[in-house]
Amino acid sequence: MKYALLTDIHSNLEALTAVLEDIERRAVIEELWVLGDIVGYGPDPGECIRLLRSRKHIAVAGNHDASCCGRINAMYVMNPEAATACRWTSKALSPEDIEYLNGLPDVIERDDFTLVHGSPRDPLWEYVTSRSIAQINFDYFRTKYCLAGHSHVPMVFKLEEDGRCISLPFSESVGLVLGKDMMIINPGGVGQPRDGDPRASYAIYDSEAKVMRLHRVAYDIKLTQQKMIKQNLPLRLISRLEKGL
Ligand code: ZN
Secondary structure (H helix, E strand, C coil): CEEEEECCCCCCHHHHHHHHHHHHHHCCCCEEEECCCCCCCCCCHHHHHHHHHCCCEEECCCHHHHHHCCCCCCCCCCCHHHHHHHHHHHHHCCHHHHHHHHCCCCCEEECCEEECCCCCCCCCCCCCCCHHHHHHHHHHCCCCEEECCCCCCEEEEEECCCCCEEEECCCCCCEEECCCCCEEEEECCCCCCCCCCCCEEEEEEECCCCEEEEEEECCCHHHHHHHHHHCCCCHHHHHHHHHCC
16 A cells, blocks of 8 residues: 655645645545644745545644644744744634644554654654764654654655664655665655755555655745745745755
């Protein structure tokens, strides 16, 4: 069976739509696995939630999801632009959207995978962006693999038999083979990629072949930016989309 891994959609309807169309072209998907931050930053929070809810999916909460629905008060730890966007998002959400976000768990275990937004040690907030942080986090989940988002950068960390943590390349040209070693895998961001490539990023996992592949999808960035300008969302959030940073 095949599963699509999506994270950090961030209210970007054009990116989410393009990714869902790309998935349909490539494979018959059993279920979408969403690693949080469905909302925050972008102009279409409610539309993204509704589109996602029209598909078979499971999802964990991200820091933006939990903040925007009022489950946690995180304004004081967010940067000013993120906080502004979060306040705007809170007002744009319907009661049903808020109820949906409120109900998202922080951690889901599914088959060989633990799904979190940040890290297994700190599901809402910690970034797994280095080998040393990944190394510590291997002690905090009991499945073979962990899927995480939050950094908006595709990344893979593997725990070797001798206990060393190494990082592996994860790009479109590489099929990631999931073997006996534990791994922490980040499929990159759908709605606000930060690895220098502005195209939406996601992955498809084939559970029979035990191979995961990363895919990048171009979308109508200009349209998303125009909507953000209309809603007076912070300029830096608008301009970073075209840079992928
Ligand atoms: Zn995010």
